[in-house]
Amino acid sequence: MQVPRLLTAPPLPVAGDAWALFLDVDGTLLPFQERPEQVQVTPALKSLLEALYQRLDGALALVSGRPVEELQALFGDPAWPLAGLHGLQLKLPDGRLRQTPVKPESIRQLRHSARRLADDLPGVRLEDKEIAVALHCRAAPARYEALLAACEQAVQALPGFELQPGNLVVEIKPSAMKKGHAVQSLMEVHPFLGRRPVYLGDDLTDEHAFATVNLENGITTRVGIREPTLAQFALRDPVDVQAWLNRLLDIIVQGDPLYARHPTGRTH
Ligand SMILES: O=P(O)(O)OC[C@H]1O[C@H](O[C@H]2O[C@H](CO)[C@@H](O)[C@H](O)[C@H]2O)[C@H](O)[C@@H](O)[C@@H]1O
Numbered sequence: 001m002q003v004p005r006l007l008t009a010p011p012l013p014v015a016g017d018a019w020a021l022f023l024d025v026d027g028t029l030l031p032f033q034e035r036p037e038q039v040q041v042t043p044a045l046k047s048l049l050e051a052l053y054q055r056l057d058g059a060l061a062l063v064s065g066r067p068v069e070e071l072q073a074l075f076g077d078p079a080w081p082l083a084g085l086h087g088l089q090l091k092l093p094d095g096r097l098r099q100t101p102v103k104p105e106s107i108r109q110l111r112h113s114a115r116r117l118a119d120d121l122p123g124v125r126l127e128d129k130e131i132a133v134a135l136h137c138r139a140a141p142a143r144y145e146a147l148l149a150a151c152e153q154a155v156q157a158l159p160g161f162e163l164q165p166g167n168l169v170v171e172i173k174p175s176a177m178k179k180g181h182a183v184q185s186l187m188e189v190h191p192f193l194g195r196r197p198v199y200l201g202d203d204l205t206d207e208h209a210f211a212t213v214n215l216e217n218g219i220t221t222r223v224g225i226r227e228p229t230l231a232q233f234a235l236r237d238p239v240d241v242q243a244w245l246n247r248l249l250d251i252i253v254q255g256d257p258l259y260a261r262h263p264t265g266r267t268h
Pocket residue numbers: 024025026027028031032033034035036037039063064065066067127134136137138166167168169171203205
């Protein structure tokens with residue numbers, strides 16, 4: 001049995017630090033809900049992220065398994081860069097959208113295969129994400145092992161695709177991109193370039209980003225208790241994440257008297 005390591009909360013920046021913040025969405029910023037469409041972004045979270053985005057000079061990005069379009073709808077069409085579908089889609093700081101191309105025939109095969117998997121396993125729900133699929137079993141958690149085995153079998157007949165297991169979900173996605181690649185791409189451009197990457201995430205898909213960020217002398221934080229992990233620090237849940245982000249904002253603001261004039265109206 002894996003013995004959980006005692007990881008402490010991530011540090012906060014000190015004077016002179018220039019951070020770039022990368023945030024996973026489900027399980028990190030937002031608590032899990034029974035169904036993907038039930039999650040909500042509170043006005044407090046939205047304005048906290050907006051204030052951090054401003055104070056970090058734009059070096060804040062969401063890195064999610066959800067499609068970019070869905071992230072835009074959830075967070076109210078933010079200006080922040082967004083990595084969707086585990087990095088297969090990337091909305092860059094200048095607003096351009098980069099998407100990994102997938103042949104229509106491959107997508108047709110993927111959908112056909114995923115539909116059959118969902119039909120064969122009662123309690124499993126299919127989420128169609130156009131070039132990737134997620135097979136959810138939150139309503140029937142006991143089905144997880146059977147679902148994983150069936151997906152492992154199915155993906156063998158889907159060249160160019162790979163499995164991405166997650167929290168009561170198994171996804172099948174083009175193997176071309178992972179979250180760490182998206183982080184790397186953003187770190188190469190302004191305003192991320194030259195900053196220290198700081199990444200918060202909860203799931204297996206975030207481990208790839210943890211590896212990338214660790215190599216860049218960054219700070220990695222696992223949300224929850226999943227083990228093993230490459231993360232250096234931990235926070236308990238999205239409530240703790242939001243509290244930590246608020247402290248981070250306070251620290252950044254205290255070092256910058258101009259913040260008193262910031263449109264969010266907060267004064268420090
Ligand atoms: O990378 P993330 O932002 O963490 O996205 C991962 C997947 O999150 C969503 O599924 C998860 O959250 C749902 C809502 O709480 C929950 O019902 C489901 O059981 C979780 O697996 C989303 O639906 C997927 O498309 C994302 O890939």
